[in-house]
Amino acid sequence: MSNRPEQLTYSEWAEAVRDGRLLGQECPDCGHVAGAPKGACAHCGSRDIETVELPSEGEIYSVTTIAVPPGQFEERGYQVALVQLGDARVMGRLDDQDVEIGDSVTLSGVIDVDDGHPAPVFSA
Template sequence: MSATSDDDRANEVLTHAEWATALADGELLGQQCSDCGHETAAPKAACACCGSRSLETVSLPTEGVVYSETTVAVAPAGFEGGYRVAVIDLGEARVLARLEGDAGIGDSVEFVGPLEDGEEPAPLFT
């Protein structure tokens, strides 16, 4: 876990590199719009709902519910096929993640850390 406090995060723009570093440390970070309250699970330059650039970095929950899922049978170059991906509903935000186990739509899942498959980490839920 990083030593950065929630107050320090509110004053900084979340970059992809910071998001990936936090993920590698086992923490899910996202952003919350100061104007409308919308939360997102990946760094953005502006709020997807209202367009505001007033975004605060927040820690996201590590438990959620499978919102949708699919199996990638034909993987992109450099990846093995037959892996599952899912959109995980974390309450106020949703995150695209790798999914292990037999959880399906509507099932509760938990963030277990980063999946480092290639150069970029990805959230892994079971």
Template sequence: MKMSEIVLTFSEYEEALREGKLLGLRCKDCSKITIPPQAVCQWCGSRNLEKEELSGEGVLETFTVIRVPPEGFEDEAPYIPCLVSLAEGCKIVGRLAYDAEKASQELLGKKVRFVKAHTWKGDKFSPPRSCPLFEVVES
């Protein structure tokens, strides 16, 4: 039996983010998108996946404002982790580029778009990592 190849590794995904591209995996069996990348489709478990560049457009599902950061994130507070429903029908956790003092529940459901990677320096638990940074496109 042939080993199935990893179509998109996590480090390739992060590298693409830093180049301004949001990549996901399109399942050739159920046609849904898996993001961030995994070895199998997050919906049906298939390994029949192909890399696809996503629009980066979506809707803000929810967010929170971190004022007391975990160890290693002191330089970043206050910051806003968010959950975005992408136009392709999948959800992704990222950061929201928004004034933490002004962020309120009124932002929920607003259209957002992927701007670039947000990269943090890492801490004693994990190496430097990147995630997608989103901005609100309607006020």
């Protein structure tokens, strides 16, 4: 029998996003924090990663505008960003078009991006 912590599943992560919470995983071996479910630590490979609640406020790490969206999306000119939330980075949509790297943002909602798959939405 394993003493490993329960692994965070995509379904649990998605349900938390819909509830306005962000979950990640922290590796007790190396301290790496991931902003989405993984089977093992991306830095050291440990499978003993633990589910943690991530902050809802962070800073824009990287941002880009999607000028030509994938086929299932009609909206043009929307922004997505990597947001630094504590020690983790999370990809999400942005409500505000006037944000830059380094700007502070807060989790403000959720959008279903593809057949019920949620994505966090951040606002400045």
